[in-house]
Amino acid sequence: MFKHFKPWLYFPVQMSHKLGPLFLKIYSRFRPYQTLTWRPFVWNGIEFNNPLGTAGGLDKNADDIHSWWTMGPGFLEIGTITPISQEPNPGEILARDNNTQALWNKMGFPNEGVDQAIQKLKTLYQPHFTPIFANIGKNRTTPNEKAQDDYITCVHKLTPYVDVFVVNISSPNTSGLRDLLLPDNLKNFLAPIVQANEEASNSYNKDNDVEDKGPTPILLKVSPDVDTEQLKSIIEISCELGIDGWILTNTTLERKGVSFPSEGGVSGVPLAERSKEVLKQAVAILGERRKNKLLVSTGGVMTPEDVFERLEMGADLVQTYSALVFNGPFFFREVADKANAFGLG
Template sequence: MRPWLLLPPQLAHDLIPFTLPFISMAYGKKTPEWNSFTWKDMTFANPLGIAGGVDKNAEHLNDWWRLGAGFVEIGTVTPLPQNANPGKIMDRDKRLQAMWNKMGFPSHGADEVFYNLASYAPKFRTPIFINIGKNRSTPNNEAVSDYLSLVDTFRPFADAFVVNVSSPNTKGLRDLQNKDNLRNLLCPIIDKVSHFEPTPVLVKLSPDMGEDALAEAITHCNDIGIDGFVLTNTTLSRPQGCHFPEEGGLSGAPLKDLSLRALQIAVQILGKNREDKLLVSAGGVMTPDDVFERLQMGANLVQIYSALVFQGPGFFHEVARRYNERR
């Protein structure tokens, strides 16, 4: 029984801040350990975490740790506070196991998120990835200033930065994925983090790029020194029988094939030159077997969002239990 599925999606979403702390208390304080590994001085007790967009403002870290997440990605964070896009911004389809959103980086802004993270430090129980994006009012030719300001702000707390250039809900953002724009954006970020104790930089890419464009983006990012990839964001494509609007991002089960394709392409391109590049697979991960499939294909980490809605917050511990049964 998942009573939240009986509620309108927006209402269920708005109740999360009040209900999640009580739900998480039902789980243990120890993060379940399975398939543990270390990457760039970060230790992951397990490779399953939450995707960007679940905890936009770092308000529920204790809850994710209690629920069993092996790492947490917060954000997308923008420099200045901004509201969601106007109108309806979310929906779900229980038959398709699909989520739809047109949020557009709603964020409390860098200052408040910094304060929230500071209240947890130095008690982080898992690695923290910080997903960063530009304000929608910032033109693309000035976007780098937004990203650099966020790197400056969150350097004390970020175990890794995730550069979000792939949301379909901020007008023109995906234009930053082309070769020249990627270089102009990412090189200053890499240079910035290299001046201090280096912080890994990952890029989150779109599932809607053609195979050639995706391959080119991965190759180019690899060449300029990016540490890894989050594959993928939500999609503008729609399965047959889907009632969602044409605009807005689709996630959940219908995203699975596109996400798998992106992971496969990344593994093939990086190949023997992969070295210590981190691959994080997200999109269409709805069952424990989906998690294991991504890891077997070559992902280092796996992220969930829709699974928490359709399967419930016990998903992390269920995956850990299933993994241990398979051994």
């Protein structure tokens, strides 16, 4: 029904943003969870029925996990979650351009805080119907010198409830956050988080007498606005510290072919080329070190063919936010049908 007729694209963006999850909740209320199996994948003992999932920011407060599970994603990402609840940045925070299929946001991690997210995660059956990634961030009032404390708080609290952590220091909407990606800062910032994650997993396994599967994997979400040298340092430092993979990429400050305010991040079609370039570079930089590391591609994945292209380029998993806005929530089904028709299952 929604293949050609997409009424939400004619509503003001803020209204669609509120109505989308509501529609999804109503639609999915009496529907069973949907397993769409194509290109199944196991990584670090975590099973994915298919490699296409939701990107960070779509379900900031873990409100819509049940709803999305009826639509057939291979995995879900919740967050960005911060230790303490916070409001969005002031002023305009969201815009959409239907012509260029672009989104712009300057949200700044509005969320209810980690304790509220945990209340919702507690209602889920274990094991989860799909893997759940928790994207974690810092509160905007926390200075960069203390940023790791916020991430460590989230790691400690969320360890029993999620399958993978995504360390987000690539959003352009929290002042100074991207400075943590700079080579001089990255090691000092990441090392204590990696250590805290090991401790949190060990003590969870011990307290609950569960089989020790090692620490919860940590992925680093990377900005598209880094040059090759910086990307190389980011990957090298993260490999050295035992980071398990990367999400490429967050939104961009570039404004090629779109006219949005200069602050804030752009996603959707205008991000596609840069996101692909970063994926290509990451595959080349990693080379032999690729084994067991996870590469997740996101940014401008708008069609089933875009999903297949990212996988062919070397991504293990693919995520989308904008395609779910411009194409609607049946995108997972559309991609799975094409994948199976092409024999990619």
